[in-house]
Amino acid sequence: MEITDLIPDPDILLSLAPEELAGYVMEYLNYGPQTDTASINRYNFSLQHTVSAYPQNKWKPCQRALMEAWTVLEREGLVAHKPEEDGSWFFVTRRGMSLQTRNDYEAFRHASQFPKESVHPAVLSRVYPLFLRGDYETSIFQAFKLVEVHVRSACPGLGEKLYGVDLMRKAFHPENGPLSDTTEPVAEREALLALFAGAIGRFKNPASHKHVPITDAAETLEAIQFASHLLRIVDDRSTEESEHTENA
Structure with missing residues (x-):
């Protein structure tokens, strides 16, 4: 040869x-x-x-x-x-x-290329095998689906009928969202709501990127790391909420 x-x-x-x-x-x-x-x-x-x-x-x-x-x-x-x-x-x-x-x-x-040490453990276990196979679109979808699942788990009072952007808007509502920190300025609470709602609306919905197949590993990694960052925010807010409940 x-x-x-x-x-x-x-x-x-x-x-x-x-x-x-x-x-x-x-x-x-x-x-x-x-x-x-x-x-x-x-x-x-x-x-x-x-x-x-x-x-x-x-x-x-x-x-x-x-x-x-x-x-x-x-x-x-x-x-x-x-x-x-x-x-x-x-x-x-x-x-x-x-x-x-x-x-x-x-x-x-x-x-x-995959940053194993820096991504959320839940993302690593779910997305890494897909990324290795070059299934970039599914990798991104699954990463942001994890964000939705973790948000729902952190907000049991919202019920099981809310999904996607609607769930984010309820969970991070600036005034009464269970994952909204009322000690922060209103503008920051609104920005966090927009961040989560926009991310789920853009990345979790397959139709949002179906017309342009994702073939770039670097682009995929950027999206996965973004989802990882959102998951860490949810983890932090869940911990804070538990501490507030215990101290009440």
């Missing part, structure tokens, strides 16, 4: 970001173009023979693009310098050998 077998069209190769192209290079290295996949020469990989099946005017830009992708593999610890050899010799690391296909690599790339 050669790189040109994986990507027959050089223009497609040149259109890929280094992080995307790195998945193809990883598959190529794991397939074993050399007789010993544990011994890979970076300099040899950079030579024209790697791209010689492409038109000659594409050789140089494709060589440069492939070396950009190689630096990604080094950065992620998927290839490393071979011990006791000069700087051109590399081996595929244990982590790299676990990524046999581009799908394996993409799953790894998505996992490395």
Whole structure:
């Protein structure tokens, strides 16, 4: 197998970001173009023979693009310098050998982007598997559905008939909402109501983004972190409400 077998069209190769192209290079290295996949020469990989099946005017830009992708593999610890050899010799690391296909690599790339340590635990358990599969729309929907579920749990007196934006408006009503803090200025209470109602109306409703499928991992992570922040607010307000009830 050669790189040109994986990507027959050089223009497609040149259109890929280094992080995307790195998945193809990883598959190529794991397939074993050399007789010993544990011994890979970076300099040899950079030579024209790697791209010689492409038109000659594409050789140089494709060589440069492939070396950009190689630096990604080094950065992620998927290839490393071979011990006791000069700087051109590399081996595929244990982590790299676990990524046999581009799908394996993409799953790894998505996992490395997910901020496990900073998102709400409930969001992590519900959304992380979806995010790994690249199901971004469902990831966002589920994250904000969790916000709605937690708000309802924190406001048992509102009953089970309120959903979505209506639930947020009742729960965070500036005057009598169970999750509204009357010690705050009215403007801040109204802003919090607008924040929750707007978030649920925008992100939990699939129709709000169905016309533009979400394919951007970074955009998805921003939405997930926003939902996580809202969940923490609900947790804090629920704790405050419990303390007020106990002290009454």
